[in-house]
Amino acid sequence: MRGAASEATRGSPPMLVLRCCGILLLFGAALPLVLSILPSVQAGYYRTLNMRQFWMQLDTGSLRFVETLLGDPHTSFFGQILTDVLHAPAWLVLGVPGFVLLVMSFARREKE
Secondary structure (H helix, E strand, O other): OHHHHHHHHHOOHHHHHHHHHHHHHHHHHHHHHHHHHHHHHHHOOOOOOEHHHHHHHHOHHHHHHHHHHHOOOOOOHHHHHHHHHHHOEHHHHHHHHHHHHHHHHHOOOOOO
């Protein structure tokens, strides 16, 4: 009986995984936001860090591999999607999925 009550308050393991992924993505979104705000304060204007620049700073090889794998943006459907994602602000690309995962992890189902 104690285990069932403890599990109900803690959450099921899939929900904990969603919650952890959401929190990690939100922390990951904070990094490019801070990296774009600090130079902006010194320069006097805000310049956002897009996903391509952020990914290039992290690992250039994997970015080139994914671009090659998904194809040319002019001929490939997935290449166009990747281009759109890479031109969006990095904090937005990481923060929105993180927020959605976090909200989903707190959603409770009614037991029948």
